[in-house]
Amino acid sequence: MSATHGVEGLTTHPSASSGIGLDGVPMVELRDVVKHYRTRGRGTVHAMDAVSLSIPAGSTLGLVGESGCGKSTTARLLVQLERPTSGSIIIDGIDLGRASAAERRRLRRTIQMVFQDPYASLDPRVRVGEAIAEVLAVHRLAAGARRRDRVAELLDMVGLPSSAGTRYPHELSGGQRQRIGIARALAVGPKVLVLDEAVSALDVSVRAEVMNLLARLRRELGLTYLFISHDLGMVRHISDRIAVMYLGQIVEVGPWQPVSDVPAHPYTVALQSAVPVADPAVESARPQLAVSGEVPDAAKPPAGCRFHPRCPLAEEVCATREPSLAPLADSGGAPGRHLLSCHVVQRERRGATDLLADAATVESP
C-alpha cells in the first residue's frame, strides 16, 4: 500500500520535501506513517496508511474526518502512546524512531495532549491544584514553594483565580474543568498541543471561551497546535491549514479557507455539506450533497480510491487505481500547497465544489 501510494504524478512527494507545509521549520512532521492493528477475527485494521503531514512551528493544523478515519490514531502516535508500524515521526527536529530514551522522554514534554472529556481525565478525589502540581512532580519541574507559585501561574494563564486550585473537579463547570486540562498540559512547558476534540463536549457558550483561550495561549506562548475535531466550524475558526482524513488516509490538505469554503475533494465537499450550519440562510441556500452509505470497515478498505463506493463523481478508474496526493492543478499561484487525491478532479483540473455544482445544474430542470 505505502509503496505505491503517493508516488505517481507527484512532483513534490510528501516524504521527500516540505511541500505540504507552510514555509518555515516544521515543528511536527509525519512521513509516510503507517499504523496497522492486527485483530482477531477482523483481520488487519488500516488505521493509517502512508500519512504525511507537516506542521510549521507556531501554526495550527486542523485535522477533520469521521470516526475511524485515523485522526485519533495520529494523535496517539504523536504523544508516543503508540508506535507506528512504519514511517517516521519527527518532532522538533528529532526522529522518534531513532531517538534515545532520554530524547523520547524530553519529547514527551515537548508535545502534550488535551483530551475531550476533562472530567474523565481528572481524579475526582484530588483537588485540581494538586492535579496540576502532580504533573510538575512527575516531571521533576518544581518543588516546594516554587511548585505552588507555578500552579498559581498556570491557573492564571488559563484564566482561573488561584483559589480555583483548592476545588475538586465536580465543583467546577465543564469549561473550568477543560481549563484545568489545558493547565496540566501546559505545566511541562510544551511547544506543541494536540487538542483531540478538546471543545466538542462543551456547551455552546463555553466553547467560545475555550476557543478564545486557545487562540490567546497560541499567541502568547508561540505554541503549535494539532486541532482534531469533527466540527468543521471550529476547525475553520482556528486552523492555518486543514487536513481531511478518510479511512486512514489524507485526502485533502491545504490552506484553511479553500479547504473549508471551496473544498476540492469530493469527500470534503460531502463533509462540508453534511455539517449543519447555525445559519438558516446558509442552510437553505447551499446545495445538499448527501453521500450514501457509511464509512467502510477499515479492515477491508475498498480497492482503488477508498471513497469511490460513496463518491458522486466516481468513475471506473476510481475503483481500480488508487489516486495519489498531488497538488491541485489550478491552485492559483501556490502550487504544492493545496494537495488532494482524486482522479477526476486532477483530470478535469477543477475542484469538486465546481464539478458538483455543475452536475446539480445539469440535473435540475
Place this chain on the structure above:
Amino acid sequence: MSAARGTERHTDQAPLHVTDLTAAVDGADGPVPIVRGLSFSVGAGETVGIVGESGSGKSFTALSIAGLLPAGARVTGGSVYVQGRDTLTMSEPARRRVRGAEVGMVYQDPMTSLNPMMRIGAQVAEGLTAHGWSATDARARTLQVLGEVGLPSPESLARLYPHQLSGGMRQRVLIAAALAPRPSVLIADEPTTALDVTIQQQILALVARLRDEYGLAIVWITHDLGVVARIADRVLVMYAGRIVEQATTADLFAHPTHPYSAGLVASIPPMRGADRGDLPQIGGVAASVTALPPGCPFAPRCPHRQPHCTEAEPGLIARGASQAVPDRSLDAPLPRSAAPQAPRRRAFPAPVSLAVPDGSLDAPLPRPAAPQAPRRRAFPAPVSLAACWVPPEEWT
C-alpha cells in the same frame, strides 16, 4: 391539577399541546423545580426544536412529555395534551396506551436503547403487540416500517441482532420502532449527537421525509444550533427551566430577541468570511435551578441588564414581527430587530402569553396559533416571544 380537567377534550388541532408544564426533582431541601411553566404547541407536520445547554431542563421536558421521568423526578403541574387529551390526568392504562401509540420517542444512544439479546424484528414488533396488534399485523407492519426508514432488505435485517448493525442503522431501527404504531407525535432527544456527520445528515433527511409522510408533530431536543437551523420550523430556547425565547428558526438566527439567544447565536464561528477574531462570549456561569437569582435568571450574565431586571422574572413578551422568509440574502446586514411599533413601555410590559408563572390554572389559557398544514414552513409565522424586560432596540 383538578380532576375535572382530565375529561376535558382540547379542541386545539395540534397533536401536541403543552400548557404550563412544571416538573421537579427531589433535593436535599425539598423538590427542586427543573421545568418551570412551559407552554407550547406542535402542529402536524411541524418540527419544533428545543435548544438549551446542560441543566436548562430540555431533556426533562422531553421525559415529562413522554412520561418517562426517572425516579425522584415528577411532573408537578400543567397539562400535556396529545391529540386533544390530557395525558397527565388520565388513568395509568389509558396513559400508557396513548403514549405508546401516539407518542414515539428516540434517544441519543441507539445501543443502550435496544435489547442486545433480541432480534431487530422482534423488538420492533414487541412494541406493537404490547398495544394490541395481532402477531401477523405486527410482523407485516414491522417489515413495512423497517423499509420506510431506509433499511435494506427488511426480511433478512429483521433477523439480525443490534450488534450486527452500525450506529446509523441502529438509529434507523429505533426510529422505525418509534414510528411503527403510527404515532402523531415524535419526541427526539439528541438522536444524532453520537453519529458521524454524514450519517447525521442521512438521519435528518430521513426524519424530515417521515415527518411529511406521516404528518408528524416533532419535538427535536438538541444543544446543536446547526441541527436546529437545518430541521426545525420553530425554536424554543430554554434557560434555567423556562422558555426564554420562542421564534421561527429564521427569526431566531437573524434577529434573536432574548439576550441569551443572541449570545448563543453570536458565539458560533461563522462558516464564511475571512474574519476570525475572538468569538463573542456570554461570560459568567449558567444559572442553576437550585439557586436562582432574583428576577430574570439570566440577569447576572446579561450585557443589556437594567436595574429593574432583578426585581421580577419576565414572562414571554411579544417582540418583533416575523419575517419567516428563508431566502434572506446572505450578504445583507442582519436586521437588529424589526419590532412592531407597539407603544413602548419602559418597564414591565404585560406578558402576553404562554408562560405566566402565577397564572391561575383554571383560567382559560391563551394558546399560540395552531399550525395545521402538514408541510414544512407553511405555518402562519408567529411573532418572536422573549422572556426579557428589555426590547432589542434598547439593548446596549
